[in-house]
Amino acid sequence: MEAAYVIAEQNAGYVLTENLQDTSMRAAFSLAGWKPKKDMHAQAVDWWFWDFEAAYPPEESGFLYGIAGYNLTFYQWSDENNFVIDQRGFNTFIISEANEFLMENDPRLMLDTMVKSIAYGPQGVNVTFEDGGCIEAEHAIATFSIGVLQNDIVEFEPQLPRWKREAIEQFQIGTYTKVFFQFNETLWDPDTQYFLYADANSRGYYPIWQSLTGPGFHEGSNIIFTTVVGPQSYRIERQSDEVTKAECLEVLRAMFPDKNIPEPIDFKYPRWSTEEWAFGSYSNWPVGMTLEQHQNLRANVDRLWFAGEGTSAQYFGFLQGAWYEGRDVAQRIAGLLNGPDEHVQCDNDTTIDCGLMAFYEVLHGTTFLDEFNVQNGWPVSSFLDYGYEG
Template identity: 70%
Template sequence: MRYTDGRLLAACCALVAPLGCTARVVARGGNDATVCRKTTVAVLGAGVAGITAAQALSNASVPEFLIVERNDYIGGRVRHANFGKKPDGTPYVVELGANWVQGLGSEGGPENPVWTLAKKYGVNNTYSNYSSILTYDETGANNYTGLFRDYEDAYGTMEQDAGYILTENLQDTSVRAGLSLAGWKPKKNMHAQALEWWEWDWETAYPPEQSGLLYGITGYNLTFYQFSDQNNFVWDQRGFNTWVIGEAYEFLKENDPRLLLNTTVETISYGPEGVIVQLKDGGCIEAQHAIATFSVGVLQNEVVKFDPVLPRWKREAIEQFQMGTYTKIFLQFNETFWDRDTQFFLYADNKTRGYYPVWQSLSAPGFIEESNIIFVTVVGDKSYKVEQQTDEETKAEVMKVIRSMFPNITVPDPTAFMYPRWSTEEWAYGSYSNWPVGMTLEKHQNLRANVGRLWFAGEATSAQYYGFLHGAWFEGRDVGERVAGLVSKNHSHECDGNSTIGCGAMNDYKVLHGTTSLDEYTVANGWAASSFLTYGYEEE
C-alpha cells in the first residue's frame, strides 16, 4: 500500500484491526491529521445505482451509510442542462444523458421500475413513434424507407440464430456476422448504412462489428419482450432526474449529512476487515463495506486507484466490456422549418456512415411544441471527434448537413447551440455500456462480482439490462440488499431461501470457459428472467 502523504498508518489499521476499534487517524505530514469518518456502508456515486442501493439499505433498517458524489446534484448520467430561450426569456431544459423510459410494461405483466417511478413523480414524457420518420440524403428528401422491411426480416433470422447459440451452447459471434448470414449486407449502399445505424448503432453506441450477437439480442429482447415494446421520451422541464431526487429524499432529510456532494474519491483501500475511502479534499471514510457505482469508463481510465490493485479476473472483465459514447447536439432556431408533425429525420451521408444521421424534433406534437428545438445524435468514433472539436467547428458541420437536407429552404443560423462531452468527463468517460464480441456470461459475472467487502453496481453490471437505466436500478437494489443482509443486526435480510435476487457474496470465475452453458443462466449470474426471452418467445 503506497500513499504519497503519510496515509499508510490509517490504511493498514483499517485492513488489519477489527472494525470495532477507535476511529483511525490519517497522518498528513506536519502536525495536522484527519480523522476518518466512520460508517457501515460507503455508497460511492449518487446516480441511479447509488441512490437505489442506499434506499435498499435504508429499507432494510441499515441507516448508517454515506453517499459520496463528485457532482453537485443527484442523478449521475441522468443529467440535464438549460438551453435556448422560451418566449418569456427563461431557458428550456434538455437531457444531456439518459432520455427515455425504455420498455414500459404490459397489462398483467411486469413493469419497468423506471416507468413506475416516472409515473409516481409525474415525469412528463411522450411516446417515441419510430414510424414518424422522414428520410434524407445529401440531395434532400429521399424516401428509402422500403429498406426497413429488408433489415427487419434479416434481424428476425438473426434473432433466431442467437437462440440457437444460447440453447446449444455454441460459440458466439458478432452482430455483423449475424446480419450478413441473414442476408443483410449494406456494403456501399449508404441509404442502407444509415438505416442500419438507426436500427443498431443508435441503440448500442457501437457498430455491429464490435457488438456480440447473443448478448446484443438479449440486450434488446429482455427489456422489450419482458416489459413492452414502447419507448417514451422524457421532456420534463424539471429534469428526468426528478424521480431519482424524489426517491433519494424518501430516506434522506434536507441537508442530510449522509449525502456528500462535490466530493471526489481518489483511492479505495480494501481488505477482509473493511474499506478506507480517501477523498481529494484530504478527508477519508472508513466503512465495513463500500459499493462502487462508477461507470466502466471510469474504471477503465483508472480515475480511482484501488489498493491493493483489483485481481486480474476482475480487471480483465472491466477492460473487455465496452463504454459507448452517445452525443446529442442541440440547436434552437427562430422557427420550426422542418415538418412539425414528424418526430424523426434520418440522414444518409454519401461518404461517411453515421455522419450526423438521426435528428429529433422537440417541436413535434406532445413534446415542447413551441421550442423550435431539434437535436442530432452521433455515437462512437464520431462522438469522440465532435467532443474534441470546438462548438464552432461542429456547428459548421451540422449546419452543412441540415441545409443539404432542406435545399429548398433558407435555413437560418441557430439562435442557440450546445452539446455535452461525455467522453472527456472524468466522472463518466462515456454514456453507457455495450456487450463486446467474445464476452461470456461468466466473464460478465466477474464484472459484477464483489471483491471481499468492495462491491460494484451500475448499468454495466446488469447482464440482462446493461446500457439501460433500469439496469442500474436493478443492480443498485440487488447489491444494497446483499450488503444489508450481511450487516443487518437482526439478520432479517439475510438469505432465507426465498430471495428472488440472491444474497451474500456474488459468484466469480477465476477460471473462464469459452462458452456459457444453459444451466448457468441463473439468478446467481445475474439472470433472473427466462433465457428464452433471448429470441422472442417465453419458455412454456
C-alpha cells in the first residue's frame, strides 16, 4: 500500500501538469497496483490510508485534489500535526485572538444565536435571527459548514444563484466519530499508539484504535478510542450509547483475547451529523468536482462572502484552511472599505485584488454535442421522443 501511494502521488503530479481528467481515488489506487478486493486485512489497511483522513472511501473521493490537499498539509506542517491534549481546550487560541479586539462581555459577540435568514444585495446585508433580532452591515462573511449550507438551515434572500448552489451541493461534508473509553487500567501495550482491527465482514467496523495512555499523551489515563466514519458513523449515531459500547467491547475482546476486558469507567462519543450548527465534521473533495466549481463555492455573491475550511481549495478539511480563507476574505473586505482600488499584500508575497471574487456562471464538460455519435458508442439521440405517449 505504501508503494502504491507513492505511485499515486507521482501520477497526481502528472495529471495536474498535463491537465488530464481526474478520477476517483479508488481508480488511482488500482492503477498504482493496490486492489484490496475482498481481503479484509487489506481493506483495513485501505481504510487506514484513506478513509481515516478523508472521512470518505476512495470510491467517493477525488484523486487529484485529494492527493494534492493531503500532501500540501503534511509536507508543510507534518511536525505540527499533533493530537491536542491541552486541558484548556482547542479553542484557547481563538479566545486569545478574540481578546485582542473584543471586550469582556462584548455585546458584538452573540453566542447561542441562531441565524434564520440572510438578505443580501449590492448595497449590504441584513441578518435575521430566530428570536426576531437582526443585524445590518455593509458586508457579511458566512462561515457555515458545508453541512449547514446543504441542509438549508439558513434562508438566503434572494435565493443563491444556481452556480453557487451547484457548488454547495456537489461538495462533501464528512462525519468523523471518535468513541472514547476509559478503564481502571491499561489493558493494551502502553508503548503502542495505534492498533488496526480487520473485521471479518464489514469494512470500517471500528478499524482504528488509538491509545492516549502512552508517552506524550495523557500518560496513565487508561484511555483508548476508536474511530469510524461515513455510514458507520451514521449507524452508531442512530443507536444508543449502550449498543455502541457493547459492539466496541466485543471488538476489544477479539483484539485482546488474553485480557479480561471489563466495563469502562467512562465512555463517550459525539453525533456530529445531527448537530444543527455543523451537520458533519469536515469537508472532502468529491469525484467530479473541478477547481473552477470549487471557486464558485468560495466566491462572494454581492456583499455576502463565504469562508471556512470547506472553501479552501488547498487545505479543505483542515484548520489552516479555515484560517487562511477567513483572513483572505477579511483582507478583501478591508480593502474595499479603504477604497475600490485597494490591493492587499499577504504574508506569502502575493497580492489580493479587492472586489468580486472570480466565479464561473457556466461550467462546460469535456464532450461536445456532436461527439455523442456512433464512433463514441452513442448511436441514438438522447432527445429521442417518438414512441412515448404521456
